[in-house]
Amino acid sequence: MLAIIDSVALLGLDGQRVRxxxxxxSGLPALDIVGLPDAAVREAKDRVRTAIKNSGLDFPIQRITVNLAPADLRKEGPFFDLPIAVGILAATAQINPELPKEFLFIGELSLDGSVRGVHGVLPLVLAARELGINKVVVSLENAPEAALVQDVQIFGVETLAGLAAALRGEEELQPFKPEETFSSPALEEEELDYSDVKGHLVAKRALEVAAAGGHNVLMLGSPGCGKTMLARRLPSILPDLTFEEAIEVTKIYSLAGQLSSDNPLVRKRPFRAPHHTSSAASIIGGGRVPRPGEISLAHHGVLFMDELPEFHKNTLEALRQPLEDGCVSVSRVAASVSFPANIMLVGSANPCPCGYLLDKEKECSCTPFQVQKYLHRISGPLLDRIDIHLEVPKLSYSELNETTPGESSQAIKARVEKAREVQRKRFSDRSISCNAAMGAREVRQFCKLDQAGASLLKEAFKKMSLSARSHDRILKVARTIADLENSELILVHHLAEAIQYRGLDRLFRM
Incomplete structure (x- = not known):
């Protein structure tokens, strides 16, 4: 007897129906799985056989052939255990053969017959919805995550025996109901706050501009001047994730297996800080079958690269395309996939190997050649893609011992959210979320200058030897500064501040 059960396979974050x-x-007892299964799928025959027996059900002493169609799509992961088991039970009439046709099944089986959770349930269920399937059976462990998908009924099951009883009509499958709905998180007391940062008013202002427009930032300064402290507090002033953005981020974390079972939905903007010894594959994504890297795990959030010149050159150069396109394409022999990578890149660096080139108190011990060689680890094309270049000076003793707290993150965040609201209205008919994502056409349309501003930018373009990309990025930053002041026009002082944030170009082009 033949039984056909629906499931779904993932290629990157995209799903495809699997029958x-x-x-x-009749024939010699055997269980064969065909259809390009990987090792985890091939091993399912032992898990399924033992799980069926230990659930008090009959495993047929006959020849069983399982085909995962389409046959040219590689099948990965243990989540085909449950549909294979249900198919065997349906083919041997141990359950009603018609009932499974209403559902899609995702789950791994333990040897005792319990249904275990798997990674990537959210993108799997989203793929099922796109395929027109509105009833999905998952493990009870995965049910809260799967229930984030709207317009799909989720049924959480604990054991194969319980599922079999429901598919025989002896029990009723109850749809899983999530206990809470999405709400944006408030600023928590234990969260890092800019009120803890002494001095650095210029740096705080620059990071406020960066947060308001989604701009990339490079901070340059002596060791211990506060670069990392400033960067780690950046998420506290970023706007809250919308529900759609939260789903996008959660999909990536689910696929990467980094989703907490207690919190199935990522509610805060990601902040990823990989070590400088990280490989290009771990940053960009990779593996035999491509998996998301740090740049995708930072989607809609911040990728902080401390000691930027210390990263491997091929790792830094691999950032170019994702920073420009907002996505990363990873090609391997097994597959070629794209992952979203709409990030704010925040880098920090010392100005020289010893770190004291810009220090007014401590003398630099590096030769000009050493300084040049160190700074040139950050290439011109990558530097061009960073909107704001910021020098972070060393604090004086009086600033360090200032008792008056600085401006809180909540106050800065309020201004950032107002600027983002202006941008949302401006780009309501476009697939653009912030000023940093503007293309050349949007720059021409929304970043027009008066005569005085055009003259100032022309002078800066000549004296600073700016590229066309740098020219456009200055206009984008100026547009953000104007939005923070709720100004429809880009005025001269907005443009002057934006040009000021390119002041370190001269140092890197020594």
Missing amino acids: VEVDVS
């Missing part, structure tokens, strides 16, 4: 065809016929 689990189970045929039970």
Whole structure:
């Protein structure tokens, strides 16, 4: 007898329907799985056989052939265990053969017959919805995550025996109901706050501009001047994730297996800080079958690269395309996939190997050649893609011992959110979320200058030897500064501040 059960396979974050065809016929007892299964899928035959027996059900002593169609799509992961088991039970009439046709099944089986959770449930269920399937059976552990998808009924099951009873009509499958709905998180007391940062008023202002427009930032300064402290507090002034953004981020974390079972939905903007010894594959994404890297895990958040010149050159150069396109394409022999990578890149660096080139108190011990060689680890094309270049000076003793707290993150965040609201209205008919994502056409349309501003930018373009990309990025930053002041026009002082944030170009082009 033949039974056909629906499931789904993932290629990156995209899903494709998989028909689990189970045929039970006379012949020597065997269980064969075909259809390009990987090792985890091939091992399912032992898990399924033992799980069925230990659930008090009959495993047929016949020839069983399981085909995972389409046959040219590689199948990965343990989540085909459950549909294979249900297919065997349907083919041997141990359950009602018609009932499984209403559902899509995702789950791994333990040897005792319990249904275990798997990674990537959210993108799997989203893929099922796109395929027109509105009833999905998952493990009870995965049910809260799967229930984030709207317009799909989720049924959480604990054991194969319980599922079999429901598919025989002896029990009723109850849809899983989540206990809470999405709400944006408030600023928590234990969260890092800019009120803890002494001095650095110029740096705080620059990071406020960066947060308001989604701009990339490079901070340059002596060791211990506060670069890392400033960067780690950046998420506290970023706007809250919308529900759609939260779903996008959660999909990536689910696929990467980094989703907490207690909090199935990522509610805060990601902040990723990989070590400088990280490989290009771990940053960009990779593996035999591509998986998301740090740049995708930072989607809609911040990728902080401390000691930027210390990263491997090929790792830094691999950032170019994702910073420009907002996504990363990873090609391997097994597959070629794209992952979203709409990030704010925040880098920090010392100005020289010893770190004291810009220090007014401590003398630099590096030769000009050493300084040049160190700074040139950050290439011109990558530097061009960083909107704001910021020098972070060393604090004086009086600033360090200032008792009056600085401006809180909440106050800065309020201004940032107002600027982002202006941008949302401006780009309401476009697939653009902030000023940093503007293309050349939007720059021409929304970043027009008066005569005085055009003259100032022309002079800066000549004296600073700016590229066309740098020219556009200055205009984008100026547009953000104007938005913070709720100004429809880009005025001269907005443009002057934006040009000021390119002041370190001269140092890197020594």
